[in-house]
Amino acid sequence: MEEFSPMPCPSTVTVRRNPPRKARATPYTTAAKPPPSSNAHDVPSFPIDEILSIQIPLPEPPKPSASESLKIFLRIKPLRVFNKVTAAAAKSRPRNVWPQNPSKKQNVAKESRSKKSEEACIALNDSYSVTLTPPQALQELKRSKTEVFEGFSHVFPADCSQRDVYGKMVQPLLEDFLNGKSGMLAALGPSGSGKTHTVFGTPKDPGVVPLTLRQIFKKRDETSSPVSLRAFYLSIFEICSERGKGEKAYDLLGDGSSELSVQQSTIRGLKEVPIRNLEEAESLIGQAMLKRATATTNSNSQSSRSQCIINIRAASDGVSNETKVQSTDAMLTIVDLAGAEREKRTGNQGERLVESNFINNTSMVFGQCLRSLLEYQKNRKKGFQKHHQNSLLTRYLRDYLEGKKRMALIITVKAGEEDYLDTSYLLKQASPYMKIKFDNIEEVCNKRQLKTFPRVEKNKKMKLSAPKTSQIAETVSGEKNQITQEVNLEGKKAHQTDKSSPKLEDNNEREHIIMRNFAKVVWNVLKQYNEKLKVAEGDICSLKERLKNEQLKSRELETELTSLKSSCLFSKSNLAEPCLHEVEALVHAKEQLEIDTSLANADTNVDDDDPCDLIESRSEVTAEGCSESPVPHKSLVPGLGNEEISCGEQECAKEDDSCNLIDSTSEVTAEEYNESPVPNKNVVPDLANEQECDNQIDPTPSPEQVEVRLINNRLSNIQTKSAVSRRFPDSEKQERHRRLLPASSRLLAEEMNDLEIKDKQIEKPQVKLAETRDQEKSESTQGREIEIPAREAEPASTKKQRNEQKKPRRRLQPASSVLLTREINTLEIEDDVAEPKGTRGGKKTIVTQPRSQGSVTLLRLLTSNLHL
Ligand SMILES: Nc1ncnc2c1ncn2[C@@H]1O[C@H](COP(=O)(O)OP(=O)(O)OP(=O)(O)O)[C@@H](O)[C@H]1O
Secondary structure, three states: HHHOOOOOOOOOOOOOOOOOOOOOOOOHHHHHOOOOOOOOOOOOOHHHHHHHHOOOOOOOOOOOOOOOOOOEEEEOOOOOOOHHHHHHHHHHHHOOOOOOOOHHHHHHHHHHHHHHHOEEEEEOOOOEEEEEEOHHHHHHHHHHOOOEEEEEOOOOOOHHHHHHHHHHHHHHHHHHHHHHHHEEEEOOOOOOOOHHHHHHHHHEEEEEHHHHHHHHHHHHHHOOOHHEEEEEEEEEEEEEEOOEEEEEEEEEOOOOEEEEEEEEOEEEEOOOOOEEHHHHHHHHHHHHHHHHOOOOOOOOEEEEOOEEEEEEEEEEEEEEEEHHHHHEEEEEEEEEOOOOOOOOHOOOOOHHHHHHHHHHHHHOOOOHHHHHHHHHHOOOOOOOOOOHHHHHHHHHHHHHOOOOOEEEEEEEEEEEEEHHHHHHHHHHOOOOEOOOOOOOOOOOOHHHHHHHOOOOOOOOOEEEOOOOOEEEOOOOOOHHHHHHHHHHHHHHHHHHHHHOHHHHHHHHHHHHHHHHHHHHHHHHHHHHHHHHHHHHHHHHHHHHHHHHHHHHHHHOOOOOOOOHHHHHHHHHHHOOOOOOOHHHHHHHHHHHHHHHHHHHHHHOOOOOOOOHHHHHHHHHHHHHHHHHHOOOOOOOOOOOHHHHHHHHHHHHHHHOOOOOOOOOOEEEEEEHHOOOOOOOOOOOOOOOOHHHHOOOOOOOOHHHHHHHHHHHHHHHHHHHHHHHOOOOOOOHHHHHHHHOOOHHHHHHHHHHHHHHHHHHHOOOOHHHHHHHHHHHHHHHHHHHHHHHHHHHHOOHHHHHHHHHHEEEEEEEEOOHHHHHHHHOHHHHHHHHHHHHOOOHHOOOOOOOOOOHHHHHHHHHHHHHHHHO
């Protein structure tokens, strides 16, 4: 049983799913292992020293292989060309003459200053690379960077000689040429950079072509090799623009018409001149140079305005068979390109400008072809982009630009700071490799920022610009090197900052002022907008409040309207119930009117009769008249008038029981109602009342009767109003008036008020008398029954006042006001007409009257305003 006893369980179990991978040997693992720590949990210190001590081999600059079909050389033109004129001037200056001319002294000082300021933008690193540094101004503005161009077959420094160039560049080509291999040599560069100087040189300092010719004939003479058996031919032609429209080729060694016919890449009719010796060749070259198109520009006193091509063909001498000749021929082509030039620098105008455009275009196409070839050389998998079709020159040199034949290109550059842009452009286009140097440039910030945020942290690495096509090779050295570099650069930068601090301060100060002013302007504008916003908000609030008030008012009015409607409906269904609200509203409108008019007439009214007496007498008369009248002296609106009176009765009964006449009046009224065949008549005859009373039954009254009825109606209205007015004190009346009347009714009341005042002015005494009589008749018992209790109930002063108010009731109104009143009165009639309904006790009779067009319109307006 002991055999099956379980093993003691381990405290931790490691389960490995994947097989363990072997890590690559690192310096740490290969190096001597640290002594085993006694404590397993001790973390070994990071071997920073060891890592930093590792020497990573720097990538060597690519060197052109011998098999490459394109070799690029770079020649730097000296900053100041020492020519004869300057030398002579220097020599002629007496050294020991004193005192010197102050103006001359100043000029010398200026010259020395300009010499100092003229610093080279390009510096030679080694035989294969240069560093191009932008001038300080450009560094600040464009944040341009320092670039390193490398991969050149050779870089000729400024102090190199023509022979150096020949030896390094032309010699290998010439040897191949003499061995039967064709080759091409081209000089490319901005205007005035020394292309022509390099290609042709001067008699004292001959260039590539004379040196080559010398070498050819020298070799032929020195050796008895088969080379000596060859014949050499020289042809020179130029390609230039034809007034900017097209390209033309001209034979520079031809006689007569020198224009050549061009078919694609072949040029026909080109004269080849055999050269047997050096003198002949140099003479021909001299002739061609004289024919070549040149012009004076700001950049160059003898600027080439065409692409010049020199062909030296080597042919086996004595072999007449053309095919054989062709097979063994070799061609050495030397091209002096016209220099690309910027308009600003050359100052070209008109035809010269057209020329320079052509030159620039040709240079650009040549550069594109060159770039394609360089890229293809670097990475043949990419494929070759062809651009040669775009110009005659590149078509002609197609084999070379496609890498089928060997070519050597010499780039000539100027080293001055002002030539930086030209040089940079050209080098980016034609240099085999380019490496961008990352500069540690501190961002330009103003004084305040510098003060507020002192930058202690590590400077940022900035990539300032990079061409797409160029290869960017960032050399990565070890951590140690980087740290060292950074420390050095920081030190340098600090030095630079110290140097340029006054300038920077000025700039920063200026920027600070500009920004401050700008901020002020923005602040002011914002302030103004803020104020405007506040005002607008206030307006919005007030408008909202107004809107709320208006809504409340409209709600009140709607409520009022609803109540009116309901009361009206109620009154329609039951005529015994008055439409109180509307009646009250109308009555109050009239009441106000009457008060106003009575106050106005108080002084002028000479009628000192006791109103009470008058009322009594009127009541008597009315009682008499109405006892006979079949039509009760009803007011304003049939039905409504009754209702109002009824209302008045009720209220009076409540207010004052001591009113003696109420009962009797009520009785009379009741009797009248009962006896009247046409109750609730809105037209109450006054003058014609007697006639009516006589006739008693006349459903279609004559116009005169209608008019009289209207007047009576008006009077009865006034009376009714006055009666109602007594029920309320003045202040209360005003309030009620305001409250009860809808807006339209108020307007109407005002209008009526005006009308009445006008009527009063035109009133005549005799009409007054007649009216008084009529009124006495028309004022039915309801008038009395309301007035009398008021008189008795109120104090004497109030009575007197009221009497004064009563007096102006006796007036005649013009037809318009009468019509208006009638229309108001007939509001309910219309409803009644539209919807016949039962009358109280079946005694109410509806009498329709013909209406005029105006009245109909007015009626409609009133109806709409009253929302009835
Ligand atoms: N390396 C040099 N050493 C001395 N003088 C030079 C050198 N390069 C150029 N020069 C002088 O500079 C002037 C302009 O040179 P050159 O005419 O060769 O320029 P270029 O590039 O041909 O200009 P363009 O394209 O306008 O014809 C000439 O007077 C020439 O003698």
